[in-house]
Amino acid sequence: MATPYTPLRPASRATRRHKNLGLSAKQLNKVTSTIASARRGLREAHGQHDDEDDDDLREEERDEIEREEAATAGPSRWAGAETSFAAEPSFLQAPLNSRVPPPPAFDSPTANTKGKYRDETQDATNLKGLSLELQEAMVLEDLLYVMLGIEGMLIRYSPESPHVDDPLAGAVFLCNDTLDPSIRDLIMRLLPIATHYTALQAFIAAKSIEGCGFVNHALCGALRSVLQEHITLVTRLENAFLSTPRPGEPGLTLHSLMPHLEPSARTLALLYTLTSSLLLDPASAGSSSSDEESDVDSEEERRNAELGLGGIGNVIKGLGGDPEEEGEVLGGEVIAIVWDCMRRMAGDPLTPALLNPLLARLSTPYARTLLVWAECGLLTDPDNEFFVRSQPYLAPSFLERDYTDEYWDRRYTLRDGTPTEPGQKEKMTTGVPLPRANTGRLPGGACVPEFLDRWKRKVLLAGKYVNVIRECGRDVGTRREDWEGGMDCEPFYKRIEDAYQHANRTLLMLLVEDQQLIPRLRSLKRYFFLSQSGFFSHFLDLSMSDLKKPSRTVSLPKLQALLEVAMNLPDEGVGGFREDVKLTMAREGLYDWLLKVVAVSGDLGSIGGSAVHSEKDKEKDSKDKKDRLIAMDALTLDYAVTFPLSLVISRKTLLRYQLLFRFLLHLKVTEHALLGMWTDQLQPVWRSLPLVEASEHEAWRRRVFNLRARMLAFVQQVMAYATTEVLEPNWRKLEASLDKVSTVDQLLKDHVDFLDTCLKECMLTSSKLLKVYSRLLLTCSTFANYSSNFSKWAAKGEQDMQKRWEFFQKFEANYNHSFQVCMDCLQFYASSENTALLSLVVRLGNNGARSQGS
Structure with a gap:
């Protein structure tokens, strides 16, 4: 060639x-x-x-x-x-430099040879002995070219100039050594302008390519405008240099050139400082070198997802993948850096005048993306510049299969992991990139500009609500991209607030009026809190024989049929939506599961996330433990809801309802067993008078009656406390708040707060209370299970009294000890953390007094 x-x-x-x-x-x-x-x-x-x-x-x-x-x-x-173009590096970097004669031929274009050639050229151009006027005239033309990054004969690239290997660092120029020191000193004061100019030109070339994001492209456009002003200034100075001065007026000199270039020097220096902060360090840039290696795999996964071939694996990878790589500085991080630079240098009068228009211009594409998302629910972010992230692997159809309702929680999230849902207390870490080592700032779109930090949650929720409205077939308006300028202003904040309020009102009306949200919540209370109807008592009577079997052997369809029979009995007042109630079997006992959750998360505030850990732990449980779990302890209710009601009655909230249901069911079953024991003790074998009233058999029988009555009173007092002093008052508060609610966000928060308050006041969030309370209830239920044994011993009269006493005293000592420990814990928590427990302490006090009297 x-x-x-x-x-x-x-x-x-x-x-x-x-x-x-x-x-x-x-x-x-x-x-x-x-x-x-x-x-x-x-x-x-x-x-x-x-x-x-x-x-x-x-x-x-x-x-x-x-x-x-x-x-x-x-x-x-x-x-x-x-001599070809390849032999003249200065021509390749500056085509206008054709005025420079080609260098002599040399063997290899190495760095040392280039430096040698430049040294020889400078030695050949010996200006010693020439007058100052002549030297100034000779160097002035070179300087005007150097201001545009083109080297001349007397001002050449430095041999150590880094611009060949790293163009973003800018070119470094050196003056001819034979220039007069006074002229060389003036020239050296102006050479940083050339360095900054070449660095900015290289930055524009590097950040204008595809993949750098719209914000970087807007920044490059603004920088081009500034550099064009600099080029215009240099052109005018060159025109003045070439023009013949008028008689009596001095021509263009170095001293007269300085005031003209000083504003440009300050501007370019400020922009050079700004762009330098937007560049990655070589060490941190190397961390993203593995991106190219994973391009093929990412493209294949994306193609499989679009074709529907990825299956659940793609969903799991989308939900729990590794943190994102740091990547380039783009999107919100660019805006945040410019904003920080403007605040740090606010004392310089030049900074606001230069950076305010620059920030407004580069913020325009970011602001348009934000408004289109908040107002129309459309997210166009090919380079991950925006702080809202979309998981394309999730869709509304996934709700029917996914237990944890990941569409609402994971489809659209904040890149920085900020919690947005009611009940979330800790930041998410899955998929959140690590902060940059040198600045501590989150990279790329995960970095939210400071002036948008208080609005990011509303922006996310507004877009999510609009997406829900669209998926329900409602019109959400047309796309508008009419914003010009920055984002730190009241008109922009007003548009965000208006979009948020409009989306809230529309979705709230859709849920309450079209989807019958309030009747749905009332049906949940009726079924899960076992109130206002006796259908579940009839169900227990019909299915008690099956519920005493191991949970893995019981027939769910049979139990479901018995439940429907009990619900269809007359005068039960069950109400509507009964077809949505289903029976299921848990894999673990209530208190064991709760203790695991509290041990993992510290409380039940993040119950949805703890449920995932519990599901993993369930797989590791031994088979013997599953075999020991009877159907009564594993029985729970499920409730079928469709989109968009699943946003309010989500799997997380249903899990809270199920915990309360299993708590009440355990009390109900224990009460049922103790009442059955009382029925057995009404038989003649227990009521026949002994020959001697003060006999040991009569004392034993009275102690059994007394212990059974105390246990029944304890269970009934706890049941009455949970239903009349916890669930009903809190439900009335929820209904009052639902009548006044104006936003979906507040509706979700009130609903979750209601459930969390009920869980806390029902003693299900404290590991200490859970242990002592569950031990006490276990003692009561075990005692009731031995009702037939006590009846056999009662029929034997005075036989085996020592064995009877030993067996009975174990129950009595265990109950008395557990009851006293439970009372001490209740008094401590009632006085320190949960004042609602004071009423339960008063209720159980009389039971404890009777036990001491006996």
């Missing part, structure tokens, strides 16, 4: 005349005019103003030029030159 050659200009007399200096025709004309001006000034000082002398002087100059041309006659230094 032929090598392209540098276009050559015809040799001129000025070039041949000054080949030793290497001056161009333009430089020669300038130098000649300067010399002529100096001679005229000298003659004027001596009073020589006659035209004849001027004509003689011009004739002498022409003769001198012709003599020098004849002496230097021969082949042109440009003739036959075959």
